[in-house]
Amino acid sequence: MLQALLDSKDFLALTLANPHTFDGTFSFKLGDHTQVEVWDTGVIVFEPVHNEGKDIVLSCGVHGNETAPIELCNGLITQLLQQKIIAKQRTLFLIGNPLAINNGTRIIDENMNRLFSGEHSNPPGLINPERIRAKKLEAYVDKFYTSVTDGRQRIHYDLHTAMRASKHEKFAIYPYRPGRAFSGEQIMFLAASGVDTVLFHHEPTTTFSYFSSERYGADAFTIELGKVYPMGQNDMTRFIATHEMFMRLITAKPLELTDFDADKVNLYQVCRVINKHADDFEFTFATDVENFRSFPKGFVLAREGGQDIKVEQEFESIVFPNAKVPIGNRTVICLIPAVNAHVR
Numbered sequence: 001m002l003q004a005l006l007d008s009k010d011f012l013a014l015t016l017a018n019p020h021t022f023d024g025t026f027s028f029k030l031g032d033h034t035q036v037e038v039w040d041t042g043v044i045v046f047e048p049v050h051n052e053g054k055d056i057v058l059s060c061g062v063h064g065n066e067t068a069p070i071e072l073c074n075g076l077i078t079q080l081l082q083q084k085i086i087a088k089q090r091t092l093f094l095i096g097n098p099l100a101i102n103n104g105t106r107i108i109d110e111n112m113n114r115l116f117s118g119e120h121s122n123p124p125g126l127i128n129p130e131r132i133r134a135k136k137l138e139a140y141v142d143k144f145y146t147s148v149t150d151g152r153q154r155i156h157y158d159l160h161t162a163m164r165a166s167k168h169e170k171f172a173i174y175p176y177r178p179g180r181a182f183s184g185e186q187i188m189f190l191a192a193s194g195v196d197t198v199l200f201h202h203e204p205t206t207t208f209s210y211f212s213s214e215r216y217g218a219d220a221f222t223i224e225l226g227k228v229y230p231m232g233q234n235d236m237t238r239f240i241a242t243h244e245m246f247m248r249l250i251t252a253k254p255l256e257l258t259d260f261d262a263d264k265v266n267l268y269q270v271c272r273v274i275n276k277h278a279d280d281f282e283f284t285f286a287t288d289v290e291n292f293r294s295f296p297k298g299f300v301l302a303r304e305g306g307q308d309i310k311v312e313q314e315f316e317s318i319v320f321p322n323a324k325v326p327i328g329n330r331t332v333i334c335l336i337p338a339v340n341a342h343v344r
């Protein structure tokens, strides 16, 4: 397995050829500057002999059909293995769901990005590939962050692409972090990476990024990099800025960020969540409406049980609409421009 990786320098290919697990761990040196450790299928760590104090996790493929981030990460891994770039920060790459990637589907049995912070082991327990893998991924993140001394900056970018189009092509979800200010530096890093829109989430969740944010105090985000396309059909020119900034981050090149300026980014906060109360719940807009589409006050967004559900604010923008959820679950999140977010 080691020889296969040294020959091909294609970690994704090795992962997809062994999607369940690797036959043990292995490690090797790149020159005299980097220790590489492979902990499992889809799990590779670059450990510089000297690092600049950041512990960076880049995860992709938590949803198997979201291929652009997988290609982006594998490109960086290959550049590192070829020593075309040299890591100057500790960096952990995670290819989340190799079984689903091979399947060409978002999931095998269950949405993995609702299984973190221990949810994988709640009833009915570790019954499917996503639950088993989510538990392992948590353990790898824990090992990565806790195997060095405290006081370092922890970063986790969990990379996705979205099923629907978006008014803002690339956007990030900033996990709920009570008692901690949002990082203006992180927001400007994302903007420089082409991710010019940030949604401040409003409650605890069971996503991967919330896990790293809440459990390890990481600067963690779920990042949507555009729309889903099959493997090999992504226009990688749409990711030049993202690749460039991730590369600078890993190699500790100057980031050249401008000071935080709310006028240079689109910041949204949640104004409400609309839950489903009746089987006949339906939206009035087309099913393929784009994320962040805004509607004016009084507009009828949805109907259920003979009642109209109207826009209450001057304007409300919607994200992740889905009428086909069980009663009691969320159908859509309504947003307004972030006015009083604590950014520092």
Ligand SMILES: [Zn+2]
Binding pocket: 062, 063, 066, 160, 161
């Ligand atoms: Zn996703």
